Amino acid sequence: MRHSLAVVLVVALCCLATAQRQMAQGEKARTEKKLLPLKFVQTIPLLGVEGRIDHMNVDVQGKRLFMAALGNQTVEVMDLAAGKRLQSIGGLENPEGLFYVPQTNLLFVAAGAQGLNVYDGTSLKLLRSISPVEGNDNVRYDPQSAAEYGAGLIFVSCNIGLRAFDSRDGKPIYEVPIATKAGRPESFQLEKLPGSRRIFVNMPQQGQIAVVDASKKGALIAKWPVEGFKQFFPMALDETDHRLFIGSRNPPALVVFDTTSGHIVTSVAGVTNTDDLFYDAARKRVYMSAAEGVVAVFEQHDPDHYQLVAKVPTVPGATTSFFVPEFNRLYVGAPPFAGQPTKILVFEAQP
Amino acid sequence: MKRLFCLIALGASLCWVAAAQNQQRPTPLKLVQTIELPGVTGRIDHMAMDVKGKRLFVAALGNKTVEVIDLAAGKVIHTINGLKEPQGIFYTPESNLLFVADGQLDTCRIYKGSTYELVRSETALQDADNIRYDTAHAAIYGTPLVEVGYGSGTASGLRALDSLDGKPLMEIPLGGHPEAFEVAGRRIFVNVPTAGYIAVADTGRRRVMDKWPVQGFKDFFPMAVDETNQRLFIGSRTPPALLVFDTKSGKMLTSVEAVGDTDDLTYDTAHKRLYMTGGDGMIAIFEQRDADHYALVTKMPSSPGARTSLFVPELNRFYIAAPSNAGKPAKVLVYEAQPNT
Numbered sequence: 001m002r003h004s005l006a007v008v009l010v011v012a013l014c015c016l017a018t019a020q021r022q023m024a025q026g027e028k029a030r031t032e033k034k035l036l037p038l039k040f041v042q043t044i045p046l047l048g049v050e051g052r053i054d055h056m057n058v059d060v061q062g063k064r065l066f067m068a069a070l071g072n073q074t075v076e077v078m079d080l081a082a083g084k085r086l087q088s089i090g091g092l093e094n095p096e097g098l099f100y101v102p103q104t105n106l107l108f109v110a111a112g113a114q115g116l117n118v119y120d121g122t123s124l125k126l127l128r129s130i131s132p133v134e135g136n137d138n139v140r141y142d143p144q145s146a147a148e149y150g151a152g153l154i155f156v157s158c159n160i161g162l163r164a165f166d167s168r169d170g171k172p173i174y175e176v177p178i179a180t181k182a183g184r185p186e187s188f189q190l191e192k193l194p195g196s197r198r199i200f201v202n203m204p205q206q207g208q209i210a211v212v213d214a215s216k217k218g219a220l221i222a223k224w225p226v227e228g229f230k231q232f233f234p235m236a237l238d239e240t241d242h243r244l245f246i247g248s249r250n251p252p253a254l255v256v257f258d259t260t261s262g263h264i265v266t267s268v269a270g271v272t273n274t275d276d277l278f279y280d281a282a283r284k285r286v287y288m289s290a291a292e293g294v295v296a297v298f299e300q301h302d303p304d305h306y307q308l309v310a311k312v313p314t315v316p317g318a319t320t321s322f323f324v325p326e327f328n329r330l331y332v333g334a335p336p337f338a339g340q341p342t343k344i345l346v347f348e349a350q351p
Numbered sequence: 352m353k354r355l356f357c358l359i360a361l362g363a364s365l366c367w368v369a370a371a372q373n374q375q376r377p378t379p380l381k382l383v384q385t386i387e388l389p390g391v392t393g394r395i396d397h398m399a400m401d402v403k404g405k406r407l408f409v410a411a412l413g414n415k416t417v418e419v420i421d422l423a424a425g426k427v428i429h430t431i432n433g434l435k436e437p438q439g440i441f442y443t444p445e446s447n448l449l450f451v452a453d454g455q456l457d458t459c460r461i462y463k464g465s466t467y468e469l470v471r472s473e474t475a476l477q478d479a480d481n482i483r484y485d486t487a488h489a490a491i492y493g494t495p496l497v498e499v500g501y502g503s504g505t506a507s508g509l510r511a512l513d514s515l516d517g518k519p520l521m522e523i524p525l526g527g528h529p530e531a532f533e534v535a536g537r538r539i540f541v542n543v544p545t546a547g548y549i550a551v552a553d554t555g556r557r558r559v560m561d562k563w564p565v566q567g568f569k570d571f572f573p574m575a576v577d578e579t580n581q582r583l584f585i586g587s588r589t590p591p592a593l594l595v596f597d598t599k600s601g602k603m604l605t606s607v608e609a610v611g612d613t614d615d616l617t618y619d620t621a622h623k624r625l626y627m628t629g630g631d632g633m634i635a636i637f638e639q640r641d642a643d644h645y646a647l648v649t650k651m652p653s654s655p656g657a658r659t660s661l662f663v664p665e666l667n668r669f670y671i672a673a674p675s676n677a678g679k680p681a682k683v684l685v686y687e688a689q690p691n692t
Contacts, residue, residue, distance in 0.1 A: 050524070051558030071556035094556070230492040252491030272513055273492055273520055291492075292522040294512070316510075317521035317557070335557065337522045338475045339506040 006204070009067035026118040037297045038312045038330060042346035044083050046076055046233075049342040052152050053333035054096045055138065055276065056322035059121070061102060063273050065322070065344065066133045067333055068095040068109065075109055077124065078344065080327070089124055092117065099139040099154060108170065110136035110156050116163075128170045135159035135184050141167065142190050142214055144197060149173060153214075155199065162201065162218060176218030178203070178210045187235040187277075189244070190214065202245055207258070209246070226263040229255055234277035236286060239301040247274040254286060254298055256306060268306045271296040275319035280349055282325060289321035289332055290316065295347070310351075314345055326331060363382070367484060367567035377689050378649055379624060379636045380669055384685035386425050388418050391681040395672040396681075397481070397615070398661040399440040399449070401464065407661075407683065408449060409672055410437035417451055420683060421469070431467050434460070439482035442499055443514040450497050450517065452479035459499045459510075461517035471517040476501040476510060478528060485511070485534045496520065498539070509539065509552070523552045525559065531574035535598065540583055544571050547648060549585065549596070563601040568594060573616035575605075575625060580642040586613040586627050593627060593637055594647060608644050610635040617662035617669075622688055628671055630658035662688075 017143025040102040044065075051071010055169030058065050063080040075089040075098060101108065105121035113250035116139075138157045145153035145164070153173060161178035162185065165171060176199075179185060183205025191198045198217040207230070211222040226232055231249035238245070242263070244257040245306070252270040254277075257263065275290035280287065286298040299309045315334035323330045332345040360506075385595040386407075393413015400407055407420040408427075417431040417440065435455035442449050449463035461471040461477050478501055485496040496511040507525040509532065512518065523539070524541035527546040534554075534687055541550040547569075551561035565571055576586070576598070583596040591611045595604045610629030616625045618639075625637040625645070654673030663672045669686040 050551075052521075053554045071553075071558040072558075233489065248493075252493070272494075272516070272518055292518040316519035335521065336508075336524050337519075338508075338510075339502075339524075 016101065018183055021256070021347060036281070037283070037310050037350050038295060038347040039350050040312075040345065041329075041348045042083055043241060044078050044080075044085070044344040044346065046078075046342040046344065049074070049076060049088075051335065052235070053318075053320055053335050053342065055098065055320055056333060057098050057139075058322060058324050058327075058331075059100045059101050059102065060324065060326045062121075064100075065331055066098050066100055066107060067344070068098050070094055070112075071335070071341075072342075075107075077154075083346075087124055089119065091126070097135045097139040099141050101141055101152065101154065103143075103152065104168050106167065106170070108154050108156075108165070108167075109137050110158070112136060116154075116156055116165065116170065129171060130165070130170060133158045133160055133163065133317075134203045138185075138187050140188060141192055142199075144190075144192070144194075146212060150170060154238050155188070155190070155230055157188055157201070159184050161185060162188065162199070162212070164218065171235070171257075174217045176212055176220075178212065178218075178220060180206065182206050186233040189235050189237040189247075191237070191239055193239050196239065198259075200237070201217065202232055202235050202237065202246055204230065209244070209262075211262070222262055224257065226255065227264070229267070234274055234288070236277045236279040238279045238281065238300070238303070240281070241300075243303050245277055245286055248278045249273055252290070252295075253306075254306065256289060256304075266305050266306060268308055269296060269312060270308070271317060272312065278321070278323035278330070280323060280325065283349055283351070287323055287330055291317055291319045291320055293318060293337075295321065295332060312347065315343075318345070377623070377692065378632065378651055379689050379691075380626070380649075380651065380686040381689055382684060383668075383687045384422055384425060386422075386427075386683040386685065388420075388427060388576075388681040388683065390414075391416070391418060392675050394656070395439045395659060395674045395681065397440055397659050398670055398672060399442045399482075400661060400663050400666075400670075401442045401444065402420040402663065403444060404464075406442075406497045407670060408440050408442060409683065410440045410451065411681070412436055412438060413674070414681075417449070422685075429467055431462060438480045439499065440481040440485055443484065443495070443497060445495065446515045448514070448517065450482055450499070450512070452476070452482050452499050452501070454478045457501075459517070461512075464539060473499070473510070473512055473517055473519060477506065478503060481529065481531055483532055483534055483539075485539075485554070486512070487534055487536060492520065497532070498532070500532055500541070503528045503545075507543075521555050521557055522636065523554075523559065525550055525552075526562075530572045531585075533574050533576040534652065535576050535578050535583075538598075540574065540576065540598070542571050542574050542585055544569065549583070549601075551601070552594070562602060563596065565603070567592065568592060568606070572614055573627070575616045577618050577620070577639070577642075579620070580639075582642055584616060584618060584625060586616045588612055591629070593625060593635070593645065593647075595643075604643055605645060607637060607647055609647065610650065611635075614657055614658035615660040617660070619662060619664070619688055621667075622665065622691055623687075626660065626662055626669055628653065628658055628660040630656050632657060634660075654682070657684070 026339035052265035054068040213252035439452035532541040568587035612630030
C-alpha cells in the first residue's frame with residue numbers, strides 16, 4: 001500500500017514537472033511571439049484574383065489600399081476599415097506600379113506595355129492614358145516639384161529611364177533618359193527633406209545606382225557601382241541618416257549605401273527573391289518581403305550596423321508589400337499558393 | 352574490250368555498294384551500352400543527368416529508390432532509400448542538388464548531389480510528379496527555378512523552387528493534374544489530360560492564360576518542344592500518336608501514328624528527330640522533314656515496359672529505362688544518336 005502511494009506520488013511529481021516545463025515552454029513561445037516585430041492582424045481575401053501580384057499604394061485619408069494585380073490584369077481597391085474589396089479596375093495590361101495622389105485625388109497606374117493610366121480617385125473612372133513608352137513599372141510622387149511646376153510631379157520608371165508627369169492631369173513634363181540597351185530601371189526613391197532633390201535609381205543590369213537631380217529636370221549627377229550584387233530590385237531611403245537600402249537577389253542581401261559618399265557601408269544576408277523594401281523610421285527597422293514566403297526584419301542599430309532579427313512567415317511568392325507609417329501597418333500581397341486564394345496579409349509593426 | 356569490261360565491273364560494283372548501303376542503312380539510334388540495375392524491381396519512372404559528373408539518376412518508382420549510375424564505370428554507385436513513389440527527378444548543376452518528386456510522400460525531396468544527404472523536403476505537393484528546369488528567368492530571379500508539377504483537380508499546380516536551396520518561390524495554379532510540361536521563353540506548356548487540354552501559362556503573369564483543346568486524343572502524357580520552329584509535340588496513348596501543335600496559334604497541325612503506352616518524348620534539335628519510348632517495348636523515331644511534316648521512320652524494340660527515357664544532347668546519348676522482366680534484371684539501355692543519312 002505504502003509502495004503504491006509512493007508510485008502515485010512519483011507519477012504526480014513527474015506530471016507536475018512536465019506541466020511546469022510545458023508552461024515554461026508555452027511562456028517562452030508567447031514571449032517569442034510577443035517579440036516578433038510584426039504581428040499578423042488581418043487577412044483581406046481577394047477571391048478570383050489570379051497570378052502575380054505587383055506593387056501597392058494607399059489612400060491614407062480614405063483608408064483605401066490599391067494593389068496592382070499584374071497576373072489578373074486589374075487594380076484591386078480595398079477598404080481597409082472594412083477589410084474587404086471595394087472594386088476591381090479592369091482594362092489593364094500588366095499593371096505593375098501605382099500611386100494615389102491625395103492633393104489631386106488621382107490614381108496613377110503604370111501598366112507595363114500599355115503606358116500610364118490616370119483615374120479619378122473617387123469614381124475610379126479612367127481619365128487619361130499616356131502610352132508612347134513601354135516597360136512602365138514603379139510610380140513615385142515628388143511634392144517638392146510643386147515649386148517649379150505648380151504641382152508635384154509623378155515619376156514613372158520605364159524602358160527609357162524615368163518620365164515625369166503633372167500630378168493634376170497626367171500631362172508629360174520631361175524625360176530622364178538614363179536607360180540604355182543594357183537595361184531599364186527598377187525601383188527608385190526621391191529625397192524629400194527640403195532642399196534635397198536627388199532621385200536614386202536602381203539600374204541592376206548596368207550594375208549601378210543612377211543618381212539624378214529633380215531640380216535640374218533629372219540631370220544625371222552620379223553613378224554608384226554596386227559591386228558584388230546582382231538583380232537588386234527594391235529600394236528604400238533613410239534620409240535622416242543618409243542611408244540608402246537596396247535588396248539584392250543574387251546573392252540575397254540587404255545592401256546599405258551612404259548617400260553622402262555613394263559607397264556601400266555594409267551588407268547583411270537577406271532572403272530569397274525580394275521585390276519590396278521599406279524603412280520604418282519610427283522603429284529604425286527595414287522590412288524586406290521575399291518570395292520564399294517571409295518578411296525579413298532588419299534592425300538598424302546605428303546607421304552603419306544592421307541585423308536580421310526576424311523572418312516573419314507569409315506565403316511563398318509574396319514578394320511585394322507596402323508599409324504605411326500612418327497606420328503602422330505592413331500590407332503583404334499573397335498570390336495563390338497550395339490551393340489558397342489570393343489575399344492581403346496585414347501586419348502591425350510592434351514596438 | 353578490256354575498257355568495256357572495266358566499265359561494266361565498275362558499274363556493277365557501284366550498284367552493289369548502293370544496294371548494300373540501302374540494305375544496311377543504319378538505324379538512327381545505335382545501342383552502345385547496357386547498364387544493369389541489380390535488385391531493382393517494379394516500374395521505373397523518369398531519369399535525370401549530371402552531365403559534368405557523368406552520372407545518371409533513375410527514379411525507380413516500384414523499387415521505392417533512386418538509383419545513381421556512374422556512366423563511365425557503367426554501374427550503380429549509390430541507392431537513395433526512404434522514398435515511396437519517386438516519379439520526377441532533376442539534377443541542378445549550379446547547386447549540385449538532386450530534386451526528387453515523390454507521388455506518395457506528396458513531397459519534393461532535395462538531396463546533396465555529392466553525399467546524397469537530404470537537405471530539404473518541400474511538402475504539400477500531392478502526387479508530386481514531373482520536374483523541369485527553368486533557366487529562362489534566372490536574370491530576374493537571380494537563380495534558375497526548379498518547377499514541380501503536382502495535385503489533382505483544382506488543387507493542382509506547378510510550384511517553382513529555388514534551384515540553390517529548394518525553397519518555394521511561387522506557384523502557378525492549374526485545373527487538373529499536370530503531366531509532362533515544358534518551359535519555352537516566357538511560357539510553360541502543360542499537358543492536363545484529365546481536362547483534355549494543354550494549359551499555357553505565362554511565367555511573367557504567373558497564371559494560365561490559354562487552354563488549347565486536344566481533340567480526338569486521350570491520355571497525352573509526354574511533351575517536347577522545338578522553339579526554333581515554334582512547334583510543340585505531345586505523345587498520346589489513346590490512340591497512340593505523336594501530335595504536333597503550332598505554339599503561335601495553339602492549333603494542332605498534324606498527327607502521326609506512334610508506339611503504345613508512351614511516357615517520354617524528346618526532340619533532338621541537331622538531328623531534327625523525335626524519340627518516343629513506349630511501354631509496349633518499342634522506340635518510335637520520327638523525322639522532322641520541315642516544321643509541318645513528320646514521318647515515323649523507325650520503330651525498334653527496346654524492352655517490355657520501357658516507357659521512360661532521357662536524351663542528353665551534350666553527350667549525344669539516349670537512355671532508356673527497362674524494368675526487370677521475365678527473370679531478367681532491370682537495366683538502362685544506352686543509345687548513340689547516329690548522323691542523318
